[in-house]
Ligand SMILES: Cc1cc2nc3c(=O)[nH]c(=O)nc-3n(C[C@H](O)[C@H](O)[C@H](O)COP(=O)(O)OP(=O)(O)OC[C@H]3O[C@@H](n4cnc5c(N)ncnc54)[C@H](O)[C@@H]3O)c2cc1C
């Protein structure tokens with residue numbers, strides 16, 4: 001069977017790529033191959049500002065895209081390998097398909113510490129969350145390792161179980177927040193969870209069913225990654241009648257994970273944080289590199305993502321240090337006629353001054369759409385400019401029940417020491433950080449309902465000289481929107 005365009009992966013990058021190809025070339029044959037039974041669909045897309053976007057994500061049956069885009073065929077198969085010389089993809093079931101242009105959107109898989117240990121869980125898709133929920137129901141204490149998005153969301157949502165949060169850094173949520181913002185959010189950690197959420201202009205993730213993939217070894221892909229609000233509508237309750245109980249262990253890494261038997265012979269005693277239960281009998285023990293041992297029911301490793309490149313191990317792709325397939329500013333890999341988008345790729349072009357890659361839902365969508373445009377332009381021998389969305393990094397999310405917006409070089413990434421920070425903090429309400437260099441705004445962190453996002457976005461994009469107004473930039477009595485109009 002021959003297709004002009006073939007896309008591998010039914011996550012947001014792959015589905016958006018196939019949809020965009022269909023829109024641009026309604027008469028061409030497009031194939032989407034996905035190992036997950038259900039595909040991800042974006043709905044209620046909303047542009048919050050020029051670079052910020054929000055949308056719902058739903059898991060749908062493959063018929064959804066076939067009905068919407070009648071030149072797209074979806075097959076539920078796992079790709080075994082790609083023969084880039086003959087332009088053929090081979091499936092695990094022995095069948096093969098010829099492609100004209102191919103886009104790889106196989107996402108990532110959790111990078112798990114002590115992979116294979118039955119007491120260590122990773123979280124990626126619906127099925128892994130269900131396993132986690134089931135284990136949590138019986139748990140009195142868990143250890144969460146990692147300091148990014150998943151760990152932050154889990155630690156905030158879990159009730160009914162003690163949580164030891166082991167992080168490498170000196171402050172929580174370091175992937176998204178600076179230490180100041182972390183200090184602002186910290187009180188939320190041990191607060192009794194509010195029964196009503198603070199209003200947030202953010203939508204829910206929904207699912208129509210569960211992924212069928214169960215096996216999680218390196219050659220077997222799982223389902224698509226979860227996304228916005230995956231945690232807030234799920235019950236995450238342990239076995240105890242307690243609300244939040246979190247102990248953060250800073251600047252540590254896991255040295256060893258011990259079974260109960262190994263622990264009893266290791267001649268060290270486990271610690272119990274004050275206010276935590278004093279039990280010393282746990283199924284598993286975690287030894288940290290500061291020498292402390294904690295017992296727990298199980299460990300969650302929320303330690304990032306590894307791009308899912310296993311089916312392409314025989315291809316000669318240039319691979320980046322983070323394991324992603326390198327793509328240029330046209331989303332092309334180093335192998336002719338093969339593109340890549342989403343979590344699987346590494347954006348290896350020279351980035352605009354205020355953009356950076358993070359493996360996020362929004363970037364998966366943007367890359368999928370842009371890759372499709374680039375594929376069509378290649379087949380028409382045309383050149384297209386880079387999409388505006390790669391001009392500036394922008395992300396809206398929710399942590400600790402606060403709306404969180406991060407813009408540009410929000411953590412002063414790559415700015416050296418020659419930058420200044422302006423802060424405005426109202427305890428429990430808002431945290432505003434502006435990162436300036438040479439009097440110009442380079443990035444920002446906005447926590448709470450600040451309503452500053454559009455103005456800050458413009459200031460970053462336009463590189464307005466703020467030197468004369470610096471002292472007033474965060475003055476709550478000045479409406480800076482009017483000021484810079
Ligand atoms: C728990 C969790 C919460 C998250 N929360 C947020 C959030 O709040 N906001 C945000 O912006 N981002 C969030 N993310 C990140 C976001 O979900 C990902 O960046 C995004 O979904 C990546 O999309 P993708 O299409 O590149 O990959 P995936 O969604 O991983 O899709 C990959 C697809 O490829 C298929 N596949 C893999 N191998 C093969 C093969 N050999 N043959 C055929 N098909 C194959 C898979 O079955 C799957 O359909 C979260 C991620 C997780 C895990």
Ligand SMILES: NC(=O)c1ccc[n+]([C@@H]2O[C@H](COP(=O)([O-])OP(=O)(O)OC[C@H]3O[C@@H](n4cnc5c(N)ncnc54)[C@H](O)[C@@H]3O)[C@@H](O)[C@H]2O)c1
Nearest residue numbers: 146147148149150151168175253302303304305359360397
């Ligand atoms: N609200 C959101 O935007 C949101 C929520 C959840 C997940 N996500 C995205 O989903 C993906 C997966 O989330 P994640 O939290 O696993 O990844 P992440 O990249 O956000 O964070 C990984 C964390 O693990 C730490 N880490 C890595 N190796 C470690 C080790 N050996 N020991 C201890 N700590 C280690 C890192 O320092 C980092 O803090 C990411 O791309 C993330 O951006 C986004």
